[in-house]
Amino acid sequence: MALNIEKIAKSKISDVDFSNLKFGEIFTDHMFECDYKDGEWQTPQIRPYQPIAFDPSAKVFHYGQAVFEGMKAYKDKNDDIWLFRPDQNQERINKSAERLDMPAFPKEFFFEGLNELLKLDSQWVQKGEGDSLYIRPFVIATENCVSASASTNYKFMIICAPVQAYYAGEVRVVFADKYSRSANGGVGFAKAAGNYAASFYPARLAAEQGYQQVVWTDASTHEYLEEAGTMNVFFRVNDTLITAPTSDRILDGVTRKSLIQLAEDEGIKVEVRPVSRQEIVEAAKKGELKEMFGAGTAAVISIIQGFADQDQKFELPVMEDSYALRLKTRLTGIQQNKLEDKFNWTYKVR
Amino acid sequence: MALNIEKIAKSKISDVDFSNLKFGEIFTDHMFECDYKDGEWQTPQIRPYQPIAFDPSAKVFHYGQAVFEGMKAYKDKNDDIWLFRPDQNQERINKSAERLDMPAFPKEFFFEGLNELLKLDSQWVQKGEGDSLYIRPFVIATENCVSASASTNYKFMIICAPVQAYYAGEVRVVFADKYSRSANGGVGFAKAAGNYAASFYPARLAAEQGYQQVVWTDASTHEYLEEAGTMNVFFRVNDTLITAPTSDRILDGVTRKSLIQLAEDEGIKVEVRPVSRQEIVEAAKKGELKEMFGAGTAAVISIIQGFADQDQKFELPVMEDSYALRLKTRLTGIQQNKLEDKFNWTYKVR
Ligand SMILES: Cc1ncc(COP(=O)(O)O)c(C=O)c1O
Ligand SMILES: Cc1ncc(COP(=O)(O)O)c(C=O)c1O
Numbered sequence: 168m169a170l171n172i173e174k175i176a177k178s179k180i181s182d183v184d185f186s187n188l189k190f191g192e193i194f195t196d197h198m199f200e201c202d203y204k205d206g207e208w209q210t211p212q213i214r215p216y217q218p219i220a221f222d223p224s225a226k227v228f229h230y231g232q233a234v235f236e237g238m239k240a241y242k243d244k245n246d247d248i249w250l251f252r253p254d255q256n257q258e259r260i261n262k263s264a265e266r267l268d269m270p271a272f273p274k275e276f277f278f279e280g281l282n283e284l285l286k287l288d289s290q291w292v293q294k295g296e297g298d299s300l301y302i303r304p305f306v307i308a309t310e311n312c313v314s315a316s317a318s319t320n321y322k323f324m325i326i327c328a329p330v331q332a333y334y335a336g337e338v339r340v341v342f343a344d345k346y347s348r349s350a351n352g353g354v355g356f357a358k359a360a361g362n363y364a365a366s367f368y369p370a371r372l373a374a375e376q377g378y379q380q381v382v383w384t385d386a387s388t389h390e391y392l393e394e395a396g397t398m399n400v401f402f403r404v405n406d407t408l409i410t411a412p413t414s415d416r417i418l419d420g421v422t423r424k425s426l427i428q429l430a431e432d433e434g435i436k437v438e439v440r441p442v443s444r445q446e447i448v449e450a451a452k453k454g455e456l457k458e459m460f461g462a463g464t465a466a467v468i469s470i471i472q473g474f475a476d477q478d479q480k481f482e483l484p485v486m487e488d489s490y491a492l493r494l495k496t497r498l499t500g501i502q503q504n505k506l507e508d509k510f511n512w513t514y515k516v517r
Numbered sequence: 518m519a520l521n522i523e524k525i526a527k528s529k530i531s532d533v534d535f536s537n538l539k540f541g542e543i544f545t546d547h548m549f550e551c552d553y554k555d556g557e558w559q560t561p562q563i564r565p566y567q568p569i570a571f572d573p574s575a576k577v578f579h580y581g582q583a584v585f586e587g588m589k590a591y592k593d594k595n596d597d598i599w600l601f602r603p604d605q606n607q608e609r610i611n612k613s614a615e616r617l618d619m620p621a622f623p624k625e626f627f628f629e630g631l632n633e634l635l636k637l638d639s640q641w642v643q644k645g646e647g648d649s650l651y652i653r654p655f656v657i658a659t660e661n662c663v664s665a666s667a668s669t670n671y672k673f674m675i676i677c678a679p680v681q682a683y684y685a686g687e688v689r690v691v692f693a694d695k696y697s698r699s700a701n702g703g704v705g706f707a708k709a710a711g712n713y714a715a716s717f718y719p720a721r722l723a724a725e726q727g728y729q730q731v732v733w734t735d736a737s738t739h740e741y742l743e744e745a746g747t748m749n750v751f752f753r754v755n756d757t758l759i760t761a762p763t764s765d766r767i768l769d770g771v772t773r774k775s776l777i778q779l780a781e782d783e784g785i786k787v788e789v790r791p792v793s794r795q796e797i798v799e800a801a802k803k804g805e806l807k808e809m810f811g812a813g814t815a816a817v818i819s820i821i822q823g824f825a826d827q828d829q830k831f832e833l834p835v836m837e838d839s840y841a842l843r844l845k846t847r848l849t850g851i852q853q854n855k856l857e858d859k860f861n862w863t864y865k866v867r
Binding site: 189190191192194198216218219220221222223224227228229230231232233235265266267268301303305307308311312313314315316317324326328343345346347348349350351352353354359360361362363364365367368370371386387389396397 | 548580617662666697698710712715
C-alpha cells in the first residue's frame, strides 16, 4: 500500500511536560491524512502536525458532516505499544460515516496509517502509571460549497495526544428530563460530530447545578436511562449489573461491551435491558442501588458518587467489593498488557 | 465601531458566468470575519475571500459546534440593495448559538459587517430576473482541543455567493417513517450544523426512490408532519392553508412566518396546528388536498407535485388559483422592492 511520509525535522517532544498534560491539547509530531475526491480515497500521507488551509465554504463548517473515533495506545515494560480492540473503532467509524452519507474508509488504510504513525511517534507513548496516547481518527467534509447536501470531498485524519490518567474528581450525575441527545431514527448511535455540540448546553446547565454529567434519557418519554455524554452507564442493583441495550440512539461503546464480557467472565450477573429512572430511584431508596459508573475510552470507568432525578438527590455508598474497581483493574490490566488477554482484544503495533 | 478592511487588489468578478451559477460554489471578493477569544469578540475585519488555516484539533471538526444562517440580497432598478427581515436572521443565529453553548454575536457587529461587506461587493448582486446574492453568516468553534466540551474560541464569518432563481425541477416528497431529524428537547429548532449532516443519508435514500425531499415527522410517533430539509411545509386543504406550529424540533422559518402573515392579509384562512399524515392522506384521497409547498430562503416557495406516505403515492392537482404562486409573487415582489412593503420587512443596505 502506498503511503507518503514526510518526517519532522526536529521533534517537539522535549518541550512537553508530560506530568502536566491537559486532555487533548498537545499533539504528537506527525499526523495522518487521506483525501477523498473523484469518488475515491487518494494516496494517504503522514506529515508534520500542522494547521491546514480550508475554504470558508467547506461543508464541515456548515453542515457538521463529520465523524470521529477515540482510542488509546499503551506502552508496556518492553516498550511494545498496544491498542485495545482497534477493529471495533475501525468498524464503528465507517458505521458512523454511513449514517452521515460519507464514504467508508478502507480498513487497510486505517491500520497502515495507525501503525506507521505510532511507529514514528512512539516516543510520545509514555510508560508512567496511567499514561497513554489518545488517538483521534476523524473524517470531515471538505467540498467547498454551501448547498445543503452531502459533500463530494472528504478528509480522513488521525491525530494523537499524549494523556495522563483521566481523573474527573467526584462525579455526580443528573437524569435528563427536558433536553435530549438523540431521537429514534436519528444519529445517536453514530459518533457524529453534531451529537456532541448538542449536549454542551444541557451539560453546562447541569454543571451549574453541581452535576458533572448528564445521564440522557429517551427523548419520547424521558423515562429510560440511556448513556452519558461520552460514556455508557452501568447500574449495580444488589449484585446485578444492569446497562441499557444499544439502539439507534445509543453509542455501541467498546468499553461497555468489553465490561459486559469481563463481568460475565468474573461471574457477575449482567442484565442488558431498558433501565427506567423509576427503577433506579426505587432501588436507591431501598438501599439496593450499590454502584453506578460510566464506561468509555477516555476515563475507562468513571465511578459515579451520586445522582439527581428531578428534585430528588441520592448519594451512593462506597463499596468494599466494588464491581467498578474490580472491572477497571482487569480491563486496564489487559489494555496495558499486564494481565492475560483471554479474549484476544489487544493489538500490538508493528 | 471598529472594523478593519483590507480590500482585494483586483476583483475576480469578470471571471464569473452569472448565467451559469451552481448554488453556493462561487463566492464574492470579500469575507467578513470576527474572532471570539478571552471571553469577547475581537475587532471584526473584512478581507479578501480566501482559505483559512485551522489546526486539525479545532473543535468544529470534532464536535460540530457550528451554527449558520441563510439570507438573500436583491438589487432593485435604482441599484439599491435590499435584505429581507435580516433582524430575524440576526436573532435566530444567536438563538441557535445559545442552544449550542456558543456566545451571542453582537447585533451591531452583525449589521455593520453585513452593510460594509455588501457595499464592497455590491457589484456581485445582479439585477436579472431571479438573481440574488445568497448570504451565509456562520459561527464555528475554533479552540484547538479534542476534549468534548464547549469551545473557548469561535469565529464568526459572513460569506456571500451570487445565485440565480432556484428551480429544483418537479418536487415530490416522502413522509419520513423511519429516520428522523430531531428530538423533543433536541436542537431541531436551531440552525445547528449537525442537523443537516443527519438528514443527508435519509435524503439520499429518498432520492433513490424518486423523492427530492423528505418531510420529517415527529420522532416519537412519526405521525405528525413537521418540515422538510431546508423548508417549512404548507398544506392547502380545500381553501385552508395549514402548517405545523414551531417547536423545539422545528425551525422557525422567516419565509414561513412571512407567508402566514401574507396569506392572512390576502384573506386566506390559515391554521397553525399539528398536521397528521393521516389527515393529509385522507384529504388527498377525498380530493381536498389542493396544494402542498415548501417555504424557505433558498427557493422562497417550492411547489410540491406529489407525495408518498409509506406505500401510498399521491399526485397533486395543478391549481388555477394557486395559493403558492399568489404568495410567491407577493413575497418575492416585496423582497425585490417591486411591491408595497406593508409590514416593513425590507431593509435597505447603506
Ligand atoms: C456518546 C458516547 N457514549 C459512549 C462512549 C463510550 O464508547 P467507547 O467505550 O467506545 O469509548 C463514547 C465515546 O467514547 C461516546 O461518545
Ligand atoms: C431546517 C430548515 N427549515 C426551514 C428553513 C426555512 O427557513 P427560512 O425561511 O428562514 O429560510 C430552513 C432554512 O432555510 C431550514 O434549514
